[in-house]
Amino acid sequence: MSAASVPGPEAVSSWVADAVLAPSMHNAQPWLFRYDRIQGVLTLLLDASRTMPRTDPAARGLHVGCGAALFNLRVAAAAAGWEARVSVRPAGFAPELLAAVTFAPATGDAAGDGLAELHPAIARRHTSRAPFSERPVPGELLDRLRQAALAEGGALDVADDWRGHTLTDLAWDAEQEEKLSPEALEEIAHWTSERARDAPEGIPAYARGPRRHGGRALVREFPGAEAAGGAGEGADPGTAVFEWSPCLAVLGTRRDEPADWVRAGQAMERVLLRATLDGLSTSLNSQALEHPDLRWLLRDPLSGAAYPQMLIRLGYGPEAPATPRRPVSEVLVVD
Known part of the structure; x- marks a missing residue:
């Protein structure tokens, strides 16, 4: 596979930086990423050290958080002109492997899926625990x-x-x-x-x-x-x-x-x-x-x-504060 047909580690690192801004249960951030720079395959894994045996015994909630991170990754790639092709929980792999992602330059069809336009919202989205107004949502x-x-x-x-x-x-x-x-x-x-x-x-x-x-x-x-x-x-x-x-x-x-x-x-x-x-x-x-x-x-x-x-x-409520995030260097391994 030629280097021109796969994104470089710097691009993938920037997409993961957007991915980890996703919400997760108690902001546990239960995700790990591994990028094979030769094959151009990024895998998403569940970080078992962040499970919650009492309140989330099946890790359902943590899977949901990892899915949110996966979506942010897709959006970030789309904004950079790449299409992320996702296989969720590929057969034959360990249960902690939640998704395998490959990338291709975006075509006209991929550009029409509306992902890229969502990119500015990634950094702006924060969970708000403040009161909202009584103004109805249209x-x-x-x-x-x-x-x-x-x-x-x-x-x-x-x-x-x-x-x-x-x-x-x-x-x-x-x-x-x-x-x-x-x-x-x-x-x-x-x-x-x-x-x-x-x-x-x-x-x-x-x-x-x-x-x-x-x-x-x-x-x-x-x-x-x-x-x-x-x-x-x-x-x-x-x-x-x-x-x-x-x-x-x-x-x-x-x-x-x-x-x-x-x-x-x-x-x-x-x-x-x-x-x-x-x-x-x-x-x-x-x-x-x-x-x-x-x-x-x-x-x-x-x-x-x-x-x-x-x-x-x-x-409709006030702007909410951002919660802390683990650095990309802690959640992404590049092979």
């Missing part, structure tokens, strides 16, 4: 987000007011179960305690947002962090009133195998980047999804997506 924007999910094999079901109440109640039930589990609290504290302030992963106090004392928005309060004394002096974000009529959506897939979790992450990230370009703030909530008995109840019985993979909150 229907035409929601339709674009539904199409974004569909383009990646997912389905985005936007909840009506009645369904929204059900979703918030399920998240509240999950929160109560969480508070009664010392193991879950310890795992959460590992990723959200104040030691993460200077670490390249986890959710530091400045990014957690205020606690809710009014409203019905889905807002995770990370009780394990407080239990560990993680707030720190002067770090308490206080309380706030959130939306009473939040715009909530469930992202789902038709099947529920590990490959579907990776695809769900790609669909989720396409929705988030599209929302960012359209001026929306977003936040993610997987709390109820971490409990099998509650996860099934998240499903809209009228939806074609049988398996919920993520709860997404959409709206």
Whole structure:
């Protein structure tokens, strides 16, 4: 294979730098990349050191995060004039290998898939844990987000007011179960305690947002962090009133195998980047999804997506802070 037909290590490194800006459960950043510069093959692997046996025992949530990173990679390559050709969980390989990616100069067909136009949103997209305004999200924007999910094999079901109440109640039930589990609290504290302030992963106090004392928005309060004394002096974000009529959506897939979790992450990230370009703030909530008995109840019985993979909150809010990221040198190996 000629050198001209494969991207160089510098290009791939820059694409991985965009990939790692994806969201992941508790900002654990569960991805590793390996690039074979001769064959031009980039592999995406699950970093087993970042699994969460209590709250994510099957690593479903971490697969979703890796899928989001994979989508960012595709967008970055497209913006540079390359088409990323992805094989999700290739047969015959170890289970930690989530995808193999090859690259080719983009043709007219590849240029029409809308990926490159999403590139400016990668650096701008941040999970917002602040209150949003009560301004409704226009229907035409929601339709674009539904199409974004569909383009990646997912389905985005936007909840009506009645369904929204059900979703918030399920998240509240999950929160109560969480508070009664010392193991879950310890795992959460590992990723959200104040030691993460200077670490390249986890959710530091400045990014957690205020606690809710009014409203019905889905807002995770990370009780394990407080239990560990993680707030720190002067770090308490206080309380706030959130939306009473939040715009909530469930992202789902038709099947529920590990490959579907990776695809769900790609669909989720396409929705988030599209929302960012359209001026929306977003936040993610997987709390109820971490409990099998509650996860099934998240499903809209009228939806074609049988398996919920993520709860997404959409709206208009203040600019959110960025959370830390591991350097590319730590997650990418070039052979």
